[in-house]
Amino acid sequence: MAIASDDFRFIAELIREQAAIVIEPGKEYLVETRLGPVAVTAGLVNVAGVVRELRAKRAGPLLQRVVDAMTTNETSFFRDLQPFEHLKERVIPDLLERRKAERSLSIWCAASSCGQEPYSMLMMMRESFPQLQQWRVQFLATDISQQMLAKAREGSYTQLEVNRGLPAPLLVKYFHKKGIEWQIDDSLRRAIDWREFNLSARTWPGMGPFDIVMLRNVMIYFDLATKRQILANMRKVLRPDGFLFLGTAETTINVDDSYASDVLHTACYRPKAA
Amino acid sequence: MRALVVDDSAVIRTVLTRILTNLGFEVIQASHGKDALDKLKGVPLPDIALVDWNMPEMNGYEFIRSVRESAEYRDMPLMMVTTETEMEQVVKALAAGANEYLMKPFTPEMVQEKLQILGISGS
Known part of the structure; x- marks a missing residue:
């Protein structure tokens, strides 16, 4: 009807x-x-x-x-692939150098849905940067949906979900079969702090500072005023030399000109120097 | 770009051929492992082979092992596409030399994503 x-x-x-x-x-x-x-x-x-x-x-x-x-929005492991390549090739090596004195890194997946994005990042980091196991890595994943957060915490995925974008060697290494579902290992589930968070909240007390923020494929759903408010709040919680990732169909251009796009990956933004 | 599709089901061969053709691949079809080895003779090495597990004559696991032991075909990227969905089978296929593993049922997006993982795109 x-x-x-x-x-x-x-x-x-x-x-x-x-x-x-x-x-x-x-x-x-x-x-x-x-x-x-x-x-x-x-x-x-x-x-x-x-x-x-x-x-x-x-x-x-x-x-x-x-x-x-x-x-609730569609997502998959290593969605779009290129942001993860950029994180691996440029962003994390850059931060490893900049943060080598304090040996600490802070990451926020701001619309984590049922968890594929933060888990993809974690698997990539474990595979490519094993030295981060000796660092203090704070990994926050938030979503507005309690239902999605519960699924993300559980880390159990259907066959159709693990078929989407997840390399088979990582499936074998980081998952185990639980009934008809595939569950990601405890060590990855425990490495993430899952919290409910509404991006459209006027202020974001207690958040940040972050080195990397993933804000992908969520801004498209907001009106212009809310996008501006979110990007203004983001500037306050993103470190001045931090990295902000948007979805490939999203931009800060004509929304908030205090960010500059990375020439090597246009969906990666950095705060312009004040 | 060229792809080899090895499956004893004509329906699956047709579906995969349609997906791969839409992605810009030229497709060779074979109905089991031995048929695939015959069809590889005298043609340029495909950029990817999508291989079912359970087939008559020579199954997908045996085919993958033969390819990896062969001097001519050993470098061909291989993706198992199968109804086998247990962890042991994924491990076994990868250990035999499969580069990727796709569980049936699949969608065109899943095939494309797996090809991207392998760094393979169509035309």
Whole structure:
């Protein structure tokens, strides 16, 4: 059953208010596909039932499940590959040199979804930079969705998920079979601090400073004002010589001119000198 | 770029051929390991071979071992594409010389991502 236009507007406003994510007209199918399963789980007849409940009570587990369902995005291990090549070839060697005195590194995956990005980074670091095992590496991974964070902490992936972008030698080395799923080893799961975080929060107390921030494929969902606020907050938590990665379809150009793109990898940005 | 597809299922051969052709590959098909070794004779070495595990005559594991022991074909990149989904089998295939392992069912994106991992792109 097609979603009523009033119900669509209600959900779009709710998601904008809760997560600052813009759901434009024309995305009715997205709301229907994402919220259909939420309705079933909640024992409601359809998406209209979900909207009715939320109009009566804009809080509680149902609200969280709706936000989770509407903010969950597709991801895969080593997604797009080139950012990981750039991290391996340029960014981490550069930081190993700059931070050799303090031997510490701070990394933030800011929209970690169900964990493939932070786990991909960790596997790459263990394979290519074993010396980092002797460093103090703080690895924070955040997401707005509690459901995604729970899955990321568990580190269990379906066959279809491990088929996406994960080199077989890494599957063999870092995963074990758990029933029909593949679970990443405890040492990697424990190496990451998983936390719920809303990027559209006005201020980010207690965050940073970070050497590397992965903010990939999430800015596209925000309106311009929210993008500006996020990039302004990011400047405060990113070290002046740190690295910010955006998705390949995202840019700081005409949004926040205090970042400069890396000539070798245009989705990698650095703060311009003040 | 050239690819060799080795699978006893005509349906899988057709699906993989379509995916690889769309990526710019010329595709040679074979229905089992021995057939593949015959078809490799006298042609330029393919840039990648996608090989099923369970096949008559010569299975994919035996084919991979033969390729790695052969002076002519040993450098050919090999990807196992199979319904075998246990850890032991992935380990065994890699130990025999497979460079990658893709579990069925697969999507065109998965094939493309695995090729990217190997640094292989189409035309």
